[in-house]
Amino acid sequence: AARFDPREHQHLRFNPLTERWVLVSAHRMARPWAGQQEAPPQQHVPRRDPLNPLGPGNTRSNGQVNPDYESTFVFDNDFPALQPDAPDPPLDDDSLFQSKAARGVCQVMCFHPWSDVTLPLMRQDEVIKVIDKWAELVEELGSTYPWVQIFENKGAMMGCSNPHPHCQVWASNFLPNEVVLSDRSQKAFYHRHQEQLLLRYANQEANRQERVVVQSSDWLAVVPYWATWPYQTMLLPRRRHILRLTDLTPDERRDLADIMKRLLTKYDNLFQVSFPYSMGWHGAPTGPHLCGGVDHWQLHAHYYPPLLRSASVRKFMVGYEMLAQEQRDLTPEQAAERLRNVPDEHYKNQKK
Amino acid sequence: AARFDPREHQHLRFNPLTERWVLVSAHRMARPWAGQQEAPPQQHVPRRDPLNPLGPGNTRSNGQVNPDYESTFVFDNDFPALQPDAPDPPLDDDSLFQSKAARGVCQVMCFHPWSDVTLPLMRQDEVIKVIDKWAELVEELGSTYPWVQIFENKGAMMGCSNPHPHCQVWASNFLPNEVVLSDRSQKAFYHRHQEQLLLRYANQEANRQERVVVQSSDWLAVVPYWATWPYQTMLLPRRRHILRLTDLTPDERRDLADIMKRLLTKYDNLFQVSFPYSMGWHGAPTGPHLCGGVDHWQLHAHYYPPLLRSASVRKFMVGYEMLAQEQRDLTPEQAAERLRNVPDEHYKNQKK
Ligand SMILES: O=P(O)(O)O[C@H]1O[C@H](CO)[C@@H](O)[C@H](O)[C@H]1O
């Protein structure tokens, strides 16, 4: 029998956070692609566009005027998926028709007054302000809500309709599905091993190095062993047990700003395009969970970028993926290597 | 407090097959859309294109020539994600780095010799031949493999790169994630209630009617109570317990061909476009499971179509959906009503 080579032989890998397997079939990268080509992102975004509802001093669709902000700016989403006061749905007497109340708030947070920058192109001190604001929002909304989801949809391909650098914050009175899975797995691991799953994982990856993309004294960005998206990464604290963004020291924030800039520069440089992705933070639940019982949690961020082969060819998570199981076309080690090998200097700055 | 109205008040609904919740925020449909527009599907597909690798008599990328087939035609995928002979991956001594062998086969099945038809535009007897071939493949591949996933990716938006009507069949030596979840839930329900979850569900939906799109004597197509995609449907046998496609009687197959044509005509008529989707069949596991222990299963098909507002505006399952929980922008009842209200005659035939 042939000797196992992960780049040649399909196999399954286990995601210990979600307990889902991913099918790794790296030999599929050889197939020709005659399918959909993605449009390039908008070129030459104006720095200040009076018609952009996210810009400082501009008017939003509800008639409100943004302040002349100079750093970050947070406002309530004008079309919130979660509102604080929705009434309870009635009970159904058949257990196949279960519903539950959902309450919360949805906010939008601008990263910068300029529309033509992204996080990797912002200065480190400007990125630190973003991190500080994230922590503030977790503090504020997390004082009552059990879950505060910070996430960024970047690029038209990821459903984002505005090039102005921004993210969203949705706080809810329930723990969302993905969080329930992650909570369960981290808890079980902690009870079995008396250490945090993701602290142990960061240690292991720091030793093995083959999936590390960038690292610093406090942080590690890796393509997880169980990554489903081609260039998916996870951003992890590597030194100590950290529950939430609110617990980060000033040094850890500075270091985080630096590693985010480095990771996102790698992403942009890979296909010489402003890399689309969805990203988000997972930390220990808040609200009633602030009192304890969540020591199994370790703060981390997930980056899910869709591009596969080039700036215009994405991975489609369809068919087999939706009905059966996620499948990837290159190994996580190959993805990490490619990211490591691209320059550290942003291609837009190189050109200057 | 306001009286609960599912079209006005966000709430959560429970999917008893996957044990995942979906956030229903129907009031979000009001928000304007300035984001990505999808390209219209290829117009005027030639009926016979000598360069299309799926057409009868044509040459595929590996140099093989297709027979001059007149109905369905099955061949091995030239770039299979699963192969029968992959060696076992080595064991890692850390439980966070788990892998497992994956073996199987990937086939492609053409529905019809013409490239310019789709299932709703095919004659009923032609669709019956597709169903018969599906059953044959389940019989053949299922004689050894525990899972045979039949799925169709339709439309460029769903990663499909060839307009010729076709589906794929991936058989594996493992039960994929989604199947493991569904198996677990159906089994638990069966042990608790001594009836099949999905037979009970079909009965309930047939009585309630508000989520039914089309029905026949043997089948029911509903927008599930827990649907995540805007116009997601499930196709269910309504009369009796049926494990697999192989168990369908000739009458049930005729009736299935009919209801598939009706459902897919509704889909195409909704936005007057050949409706993109991924669909697939879930039935009782095969291989070693042919001997029994799977009475909790009921055969069904899932349809996952991405369009939300029009032929060019899709739902993006990104950000909050990837990091936290799926969210939908209209109620399943609203979706079912819209589908019920479109004409039964295919728009392409109406125009003739
Ligand atoms: O096999 P195809 O048609 O080349 O590829 C398509 O279907 C596969 C199975 O759903 C997916 O993994 C691919 O991302 C998609 O592009």
Ligand SMILES: O=P(O)(O)O[C@H]1O[C@H](CO)[C@@H](O)[C@H](O)[C@H]1O
């Ligand atoms: O809130 P937005 O930016 O209008 O909408 C975007 O992000 C949401 C949260 O991830 C998704 O539900 C939408 O499908 C997407 O288009």
